[in-house]
Amino acid sequence: MFTLFAATEDWVLDRRLALAAYGGADPDELESIRQSYLADRGLDRPLTEQYVDWIGNMISLEWGNSFQSGEAVFPLVREATLETALYVVPAIVLATTLGLAVGAYAAMNVRSTRGNGATGIVYLLFAVPNFWIGFLILSASATAAAAFRWGSEFNYITVTELPFLYGRVLPVVLVTTTLLAAIVSYARAYARQYYTADLTKLVRAKGGGRLDVARHVLRNAAIPLLSLVFAETLALLAISVIIIEAVFGIGGIGSLFYNAVWTRDLPVMMGVTVVIVAFGVVGNVVQDLAYSLLDPRVDTGSR
Incomplete structure (x- = not known):
């Protein structure tokens, strides 16, 4: 940078x-x-x-002051990061949960109408840009809110009138749809691979139900899925949050970086870059720890 x-x-x-x-x-x-x-x-x-x-300033957390506003960069970046985390973290949890469930269902019902329907929805979400989905969500929510407003005169709904809806709920929905398509696609592909494996057939032979089979399949597919989910999340933080926060007017790390680029505010740009890099480093450590929990054969203590 x-x-x-x-x-x-x-x-x-x-x-x-x-x-x-x-x-x-x-x-x-x-x-x-x-x-x-x-x-x-x-x-x-x-x-x-x-x-x-x-x-030297990065190590000591003395990131200087913004060229544009004169504010200290570290508190500025910290507050923006927390603002972004308020909608990104719930969306990651929701997208991962739904993605694994839908992916496993689609893998176990490959030739059924429902399984093909789930796959079709996934590819549709892949094809539609997230800024367009955000525009549709924003327009639909404003129309619905206006429809339930008392009185005969129509008035537009502004972001400041419903801050929780526009600043939290709708961004969570948009980020969830953005991540959901990738997670379902990956989960379906890896689940299909393990669904026909000998170990899965052994679970069925022992009387395991569909839920037992799905749990067994997802546990075996979890390690490659974990890396892919982490990569998608990192790409989301690096690119998509800028679009999402521009659509919904959120003062998070994406809008902070966007404004810093246009004003060539180097301290802020470097501060945001450090946060994204730190997320990548911490994420790799968490992946190693998760590997040892998901697969006992992985020995992280000897590294």
Whole structure:
């Protein structure tokens, strides 16, 4: 991120210089504006010095102040991360639960109408962009809320009138549909692989019911599914939250990063990047621990 920032043109500075030139500033004044801009942001120093200082500040959690607002970056990123987690975490739990259940059902009913119907819905969710689903959810909820409002005069519903609906419930629904398609597809594929295995046939021979078979199949498929779910979640945090928070006007980590990019607010951009990278590192540790619980043959203590 730091290298990308240094390699790209500073459109904020270019816009400021263009406005000054339009106002009649001479070359000396333009150079003075440029030097003042770089000095205020600490960008007049060598890149190596800037990077070393940033590494030290990241370790000490002294992430500096935002170029745009002047606020401390660490509390700003922390609050935005918590705001995003309030709808992402419930959605991950809901999508994983529903995805495993629907995927196992589709795998055990491959040739049935219901199984094919579940698979068709999954591919439909894959095909529809999540921002379009968000627009449909937003429009439908506003129409429904207006329909139940007392009075004969129609008024549009704003986000501030129903903050819990627009800031929590609808984003959870959108994130769930975004993750659900991938989880169902993966769960169905891996469950089909284990559904015809000899161990599964042994469970049936011992009198195990459909629930016992599904539990056995999902337990064996859990390890590859865990990695795939984690990868989808990381992609969600890196890309999809920007779209989701733009649609619903949520002040989370996605909107914070989006605004920081457009204003070239380097401290905020780097702070958000650190959070996403930290999630990836912690997620890998959690995966290793989960592997040992799901499969006793995996020995994490010897690593």
